[in-house]
Amino acid sequence: xxxxxxxxxxxxxxxxxxxxxxxxxxxxxxxxxxxxxxxxxxxxxxxxxxxxxxxxxxxxxxxxxxxxxxxxxxxxxxxxxxxxxxxxxxxxxxxxxxxxxxxxxxxxxxxxxxxxxxxxxxxxxxxxxxxxxxxxxxxxxxxxxxxxxxxxxxxxxxxxxxxxxxxxxxxxxxxxxxxxxxxxxxxxxxxxxxxxxxxxxxxxxxxxxxxxxxxxxxxxxxxxxxxxxxxxxxxxxxxxxxxxxxxxxxxxxxxxxxxxxxxxxxxxxxxxxxxxxxxxxxxxxxxxxxxxxxxxxxxxxxxxxxxxxxxxxxxxxxxxxxxxxxxxxxxxxxxxxxx
Amino acid sequence: xxxxxxxxxxxxxxxxxxxxxxxxxxxxxxxxxxxxxxxxxxxxxxxxxxxxxxxxxxxxxxxxxxxxxxxxxxxxxxxxxxxxxxxxxxxxxxxxxxxxxxxxxxxxxxxxxxxxxxxxxxxxxxxxxxxxxxxxxxxxxxxxxxxxxxxxxxxxxxxxxxxxxxxxxxxxxxxxxxxxxxxxxxxxxxxxxxxxxxxxxxxxxxxxxxxxxxxxxxxxxxxxxxxxxxxxxxxxxxxxxxxxxxxxxxxxxxxxxxxxxxxxxxxxxxxxxxxxxxxxxxxxxxxxxxxxxxxxxxxxxxxxxxxxxxxxxxxxxxxxxxxxxxxxxxxxxxxxxxx
Numbered sequence: 244x245x246x247x248x249x250x251x252x253x254x255x256x257x258x259x260x261x262x263x264x265x266x267x268x269x270x271x272x273x274x275x276x277x278x279x280x281x282x283x284x285x286x287x288x289x290x291x292x293x294x295x296x297x298x299x300x301x302x303x304x305x306x307x308x309x310x311x312x313x314x315x316x317x318x319x320x321x322x323x324x325x326x327x328x329x330x331x332x333x334x335x336x337x338x339x340x341x342x343x344x345x346x347x348x349x350x351x352x353x354x355x356x357x358x359x360x361x362x363x364x365x366x367x368x369x370x371x372x373x374x375x376x377x378x379x380x381x382x383x384x385x386x387x388x389x390x391x392x393x394x395x396x397x398x399x400x401x402x403x404x405x406x407x408x409x410x411x412x413x414x415x416x417x418x419x420x421x422x423x424x425x426x427x428x429x430x431x432x433x434x435x436x437x438x439x440x441x442x443x444x445x446x447x448x449x450x451x452x453x454x455x456x457x458x459x460x461x462x463x464x465x466x467x468x469x470x471x472x473x474x475x476x477x478x479x480x481x482x483x484x485x486x487x488x489x490x491x492x493x494x495x496x497x498x499x500x501x502x503x504x505x506x507x508x509x510x511x512x513x514x515x516x517x518x519x520x521x522x523x524x525x526x527x528x529x530x531x532x533x534x535x536x537x538x539x540x541x542x543x544x545x546x547x548x549x550x551x552x553x554x555x556x557x558x559x560x561x562x563x564x565x566x567x568x569x570x571x572x573x574x575x576x577x578x579x580x581x582x
Numbered sequence: 583x584x585x586x587x588x589x590x591x592x593x594x595x596x597x598x599x600x601x602x603x604x605x606x607x608x609x610x611x612x613x614x615x616x617x618x619x620x621x622x623x624x625x626x627x628x629x630x631x632x633x634x635x636x637x638x639x640x641x642x643x644x645x646x647x648x649x650x651x652x653x654x655x656x657x658x659x660x661x662x663x664x665x666x667x668x669x670x671x672x673x674x675x676x677x678x679x680x681x682x683x684x685x686x687x688x689x690x691x692x693x694x695x696x697x698x699x700x701x702x703x704x705x706x707x708x709x710x711x712x713x714x715x716x717x718x719x720x721x722x723x724x725x726x727x728x729x730x731x732x733x734x735x736x737x738x739x740x741x742x743x744x745x746x747x748x749x750x751x752x753x754x755x756x757x758x759x760x761x762x763x764x765x766x767x768x769x770x771x772x773x774x775x776x777x778x779x780x781x782x783x784x785x786x787x788x789x790x791x792x793x794x795x796x797x798x799x800x801x802x803x804x805x806x807x808x809x810x811x812x813x814x815x816x817x818x819x820x821x822x823x824x825x826x827x828x829x830x831x832x833x834x835x836x837x838x839x840x841x842x843x844x845x846x847x848x849x850x851x852x853x854x855x856x857x858x859x860x861x862x863x864x865x866x867x868x869x870x871x872x873x874x875x876x877x878x879x880x881x882x883x884x885x886x887x888x889x890x891x892x893x894x895x896x897x898x899x900x901x902x903x904x905x906x907x908x909x910x911x912x913x914x915x916x917x918x919x920x921x
Contacts, residue, residue, distance in 0.1 A: 251685040256715025265713060269687070273694040274701075274708050286709035288674045291733045293632030299729055300712045301678035335627045339640035339727045341680070346590040348608070355612040362613075369613050370625035373639045373727075374604060376595025377919065381722060386714075388678045390638055390729035394630045580716065 244268050252576075256303075258468020258514070259573025263477070284464065285329035287395065296331035298322055299390040305580040307354065307384050309428035311420075311439030314387055315357030317516060317582055320444045321467065322391040323365045327449040328463035328519050330401045331393035336362065338372040338389045343382040350384060358387075365444040367391070383580075396450070398457035403481035405461045410550040411528040412488060413521045415448055415535060416441070416543035418471055419499035422513035425581050427502070434505060436498040441517035448541045452521060455534035459527020465519045467582055469573040472511035474520055475558045476572040486558045487567075488548030511560070512573045514581045522550065583607050591915075595642075597807025597853070598912025602816070623803065624668035626734065635670030637661055638729040644919040646693065646723050648767035650759075650778030653726055654696030656855060656921055659783045660806065661730040662704045666788040667802035667858050669738035672730040675701065677711040680725040683718045693724065704783040706730070722919075735789070737796035742820035744800045749889040750867040751827060752860045754787055754874060755780070755882035757810055758838035761852035764920050766841070773844060775837040780856035787880045791860060794873035798866020804858045806921055808912040811850035813859055814897045815911040825897045826906075827887030850899070851912045853920045861889065 246268030254261035285298030300321050307314040318338060326333040338358065342351065362369050420441040427436060445465065452460065462482075466474040471493070475486050495510055503510045523531045528546065535544035554569070561567050585607030593600035624637030639660050646653040657677060665672040677697065681690065701708050759780040766775060784804065791799065801821075805813040810832070814825050834849055842849045862870045867885065874883035893908070900906050 246687065249687055251681045251683060251687065251690060251715055253683055253715050253717070256681065256713060262713065269691060270694060270711065270713075273691065274698050286674070286676070288707075288709055288731070290629070290634040290673055290731055291632055293630055293634075295629040295632075295634070295731075297674060297676055297709065297729075297731060299676035299678050299710060299727070301680050301714045301727065303680055303714045303716050334629055335625070335636060337625070337636055337638035337729055339638050341640050341642055341725050342590045342595065344590060344592055348585065348588055348590065351590060352608060352612065355609060359613050368627075370627055370636065371638060372609065374595060374601065374609075375640045375642045375725075375919075376590055376592050377642050377722070377725075378592070380719065382725075383716070383720060386680055386716075386721075386725065388638070388640065388712075388727035390636075390676055392627070392629055392634075392636060392731060580714075 253579045254576040257573060257576035259473050284325035285331060294395055296326050296329050296393045296395060297390065298325040299388065300325065301386060301388045302582055303386045303580055304425065304582050305383050306428050309440055310424055312442035313354060313357050314385065315354035316361045316442045318387040318389045319358050319361035319365060320442050320516060321582060322389040323367060323444045323446055324465045326391050326393040327446040328465050330396050330399035332396060332446060333367045333391040333393040335368050335370045336389055336391045337370060338387060340374045341382050341386040342374060342376045343384050344376055344379045346384055365446060396453050399453050399460055401463050403462050403478055406482040406484060406522050406550055408484060408550050408552050409525050410461055410522045411525055411546050412486060412548040413523055413531060414494065414545055414547045415445060415518045415541060417494040417496050418515050418518060419495060419503065419510040419513040421516040422578055422581055423499050423502045426578055436502050438498045441515055443517035445517060445519050448535055448538055451534045451538040451541065452531055456523060456527040456531040459524040459531060460521060461524060462522040463519055467514050467516060470512040470514055471520065472558060472570045473572040479556050479558050483556050485551045485554045486548060487551055487561060489561050491563050492545055492547045494543045494545050508577060511570055516582065592918045593915040596912060596915035598812050623664035624670060633734055635665050635668050635732045635734060636729065637664040638727065639664065640725060640727045641921055642725050642919050643764065643921050644722050645767050648779055649763055651781035652693060652696050653724065654693035655700045655781045657726040657728045658697050658700035658704060659781050659855060660921060661728040662706060662783045662785055663804045665730050665732040666785040667804050669735050669740045670732035671735060671785060672706045672732040674707050674709045675728055675730045676709060678727045679713045680721050681713060681715045682721040682723050683715055685723055689723060704785060735792050738792050738799055740799065740802050742801050742817055745821040745823060745861050745889055747823060747889050747891050748864050749800055749861045750864055750885050751825060751887040752862055752870060753833065753884055753886045754784065754857045754880060756833040756835050757854050757857060758834060758842065758849040758852040760855040761917055761920055762838050762841045765917055775841050777837045780854055782856035784856060784858050787874060787877055790873045790877040791870055795862060795866040795870040798863040798870060799860060800863060801861040802858055806853050806855060809851040809853055810859065811897060811909045812911040818895050818897050822895050824890045824893040825887060826890055827899055829899050829901045831884055831886045833882045833884050847916060850909055855921065
């Protein structure tokens, strides 16, 4: 699948189908053999024979501050979460800043503080960084990139190829809060709702899950850009199986539901920054749910569906009226610069 | 030393005095205890008890392509070099891309190829990445951040505190080619010279040095932004000693010398992307020089000076006429967006 688009569009950064085409059609073939085929959220490598996980992300969210968080929170939590859902505990972070000339120091200071606080909460150290400055207008206040390295959680193996029909799909909590909060924070819409980003580190939840149900964990992913639908479609494609989820089971706050209805958005395509999906072997489903719902911040965890033989490589949603619909990855970019 | 500037200026990204004030006055105090005091090019951490090095850098060079290289080369070589001069062999890289909407795919493809080629030459794997897209005008084509993790080179310890009076200052080759090349590539100057960036991975040179003189290596640094003068001033400050270098000994190509004279720039403040400085114990100076000059690409290595008790924490240049001058870190930013 060669990348044939003539130029880069916003959709290529949206985390949906266009992003995947860019990565699989251009980055992977050119970095030949260098990039793991699985394109998972983090890579596992060996340094001096010791296994470790590494992941990296850029953050270009606009606006940089929003109800419930800011770019500094995202930059720490997002990277810790990518490690967590790959089965790793982030131990050290490094960060780079591309700052816009003229940025008030107070704004930068607030974000460094946000990063320090988020790192403390997540139990990780920020061990190094780099700062560049670009001319006024060449960045929106700041872009941050973070990279995390971590230790693998004993007994946890995350691999789409291990997913089997009958496995349960667990979602850690309500969806859509981050994406809709950012959308409203831009102030372009004549619409208000009392929403907050769900940005947080999900490592404590993953650790609780691992403690009670490690052998039952098949796969995990944090459904950020592109939302739950995109993450599950990637899984369906990678494992070749079907994933059936029940619309009625999907936890969602009223404000998100209302905003999505008004704006014509599918909440399954909306970004989250503090949730994760787990595919759990059926015999571990109860202990997994117990572990999550007994853990602070996991009270909203829900079994939202299961894996089946069919439809192969696709995601099906059953609706409240007994109907079903196929839901695809995010196509295009309804919400640019969400993280 | 609290950071008191009210807003971020280009100079804060130039790698000189203003950058250091920003890092030491804002980042380090706020990330309290999280950032190593030494502020070296890479941090050494332990993952599951295994020691490793990690470093990160953003690249915002403008233009992205220039004689001798491009942003993709810099992004790989720069990170490998930061690891090398901290005494580590880069084993895995991750990269993030902030792409400008409308970027021709051909331009992106050329940079991914440049990264792949540079990684192959440096013997490192690119194991993961992330891509974001920002609106047209919000980034100049692309910004790239890379993070590298590596294994420590046996027997090499890089530490400013180990530097002693009498140690020799070795420079791997001619200075200023990168910075002046970028300046000319912008086309703002009515001036031409046949120069090329020196972007390359210095790891083979560092390995050759380590093989013959590991116990004699006190400190290394790649003098990128801010040039040789800034790197040596940082060392002088960190070790409290004086560093005397001889202007006549500093290797420099005629084109760089001519451009600097015409433009009123001090070549000691100009950025390099393929050179490094090493402080070597005197009894290892000969074997260090042999190791470097016998290695491909190290033919230009030169002893440019030595460490003395005085002047404390300062860098002194002896000129061809028998005079001396104190040279400070880079102040301001004569050459923005150099890497």
